[in-house]
Amino acid sequence: MLVWAVASQKGGVGKTTTVATLAGWLQQEHLRVLVIDTDPHASLTSYLGFDEEGAEYNLFDLYAAPEITRDLFLKCIAKTEHQGLDIIPAAMTLATIDRQLSGRQGVGRILSKALTLINDCYDVVLLDCPPVLGALMVNALVASTLILVPTQTEFLALKGLQGMVRTFDIMSQADPQADFDYIIVPTMFDKRTRASNHSLSYIREHYPDKVWTQCIPIDTQFRESSAQRIPLPLMAPSARGAQAYYELLTAIVEHELKRHPRSVSPALAAVLTSDVGADDATLTHHGTEIITTSVQEMCAAVREGC
Numbered sequence: 001m002l003v004w005a006v007a008s009q010k011g012g013v014g015k016t017t018t019v020a021t022l023a024g025w026l027q028q029e030h031l032r033v034l035v036i037d038t039d040p041h042a043s044l045t046s047y048l049g050f051d052e053e054g055a056e057y058n059l060f061d062l063y064a065a066p067e068i069t070r071d072l073f074l075k076c077i078a079k080t081e082h083q084g085l086d087i088i089p090a091a092m093t094l095a096t097i098d099r100q101l102s103g104r105q106g107v108g109r110i111l112s113k114a115l116t117l118i119n120d121c122y123d124v125v126l127l128d129c130p131p132v133l134g135a136l137m138v139n140a141l142v143a144s145t146l147i148l149v150p151t152q153t154e155f156l157a158l159k160g161l162q163g164m165v166r167t168f169d170i171m172s173q174a175d176p177q178a179d180f181d182y183i184i185v186p187t188m189f190d191k192r193t194r195a196s197n198h199s200l201s202y203i204r205e206h207y208p209d210k211v212w213t214q215c216i217p218i219d220t221q222f223r224e225s226s227a228q229r230i231p232l233p234l235m236a237p238s239a240r241g242a243q244a245y246y247e248l249l250t251a252i253v254e255h256e257l258k259r260h261p262r263s264v265s266p267a268l269a270a271v272l273t274s275d276v277g278a279d280d281a282t283l284t285h286h287g288t289e290i291i292t293t294s295v296q297e298m299c300a301a302v303r304e305g306c
């Protein structure tokens with residue numbers, strides 16, 4: 001089982017969109033995927049169709065328990081309407097977690113320990129983080145095999161990126177055994193604007209080994225997807241934003257195959273040779289067949305856009 005945290009100390013850079021879209025593609029590939037919403041604002045929770053009161057248990061119940069058992073973990077998981085895609089919802093009460101946990105031993109490892117209890121249940125667990133460096137984000141970073149750092153291609157977001165990289169450095173110094181492997185994902189790229197081009201060049205120049213070679217373009221369909229509460233790959237798989245995330249997914253799987261080959265399930269490795277992201281893929285959603293046009297053509301367009 002792989003665990004991918006999506007984190008940035010800046011809000012509005014595409015974290016929740018990244019989790020929802022990657023999860024949507026994984027679901028389309030018939031993989032078993034669990035998303036955990038660790039942001040008290042619960043945007044991912046509502047993106048995937050839940051109201052705050054909609055689920056009986058949420059992530060707060062997991063953190064607040066004196067001892068986490070497999071039974072409790074499984075109780076906290078809710079099924080979304082998309083088969084194979086499960087969620088542990090967030091709740092506003094998570095905002096108090098730093099106070100609740102203060103003085104507890106091993107406070108940064110609660111989630112990573114808990115995840116070992118369900119190691120056999122999912123191919124991928126995706127963690128959506130709050131934009132605040134507190135217990136929730138630390139737990140997510142420590143639990144992950146890989147961290148994705150969405151970075152909006154605009155000047156202010158670069159500060160968020162610098163803050164995040166500094167956090168990785170500080171955490172690595174505090175725990176030399178910790179291995180914070182991360183990939184910077186440039187998001188909301190608009191090739192027509194100077195600010196976008198300038199920011200992308202800056203990221204590539206300063207973090208050459210850490211930045212994904214492509215980028216996620218600006219695509220208004222993401223707003224529509226969250227308004228409709230359907231991940232974009234299920235709503236409009238051929239949208240250029242969805243296609244860019246498919247390219248990202250394959251890059252991540254390749255990366256994980258090198259870094260954590262034993263944790264990559266054969267089903268996940270099959271993404272690299274899958275038909276879903278290939279030429280004229282046929283996808284279904286709610287029984288409606290959606291024929292995408294040449295996905296490879298679109299991927300080429302995305303690359304060109306960057």
Ligand SMILES: Nc1ncnc2c1ncn2[C@@H]1O[C@H](COP(=O)(O)OP(=O)(O)O)[C@@H](O)[C@H]1O
Nearest residue numbers: 011012013014015016017188217218219222223
């Ligand atoms: N590539 C994109 N193109 C256009 N809009 C986007 C894109 N990615 C995200 N958005 C929109 O930007 C807003 C912030 O994104 P979100 O994923 O919620 O950020 P975060 O979780 O980092 O706060 C949302 O309205 C979302 O629909």
Ligand SMILES: [Mg+2]
Nearest residue numbers: 015016039043
């Ligand atoms: Mg968010």
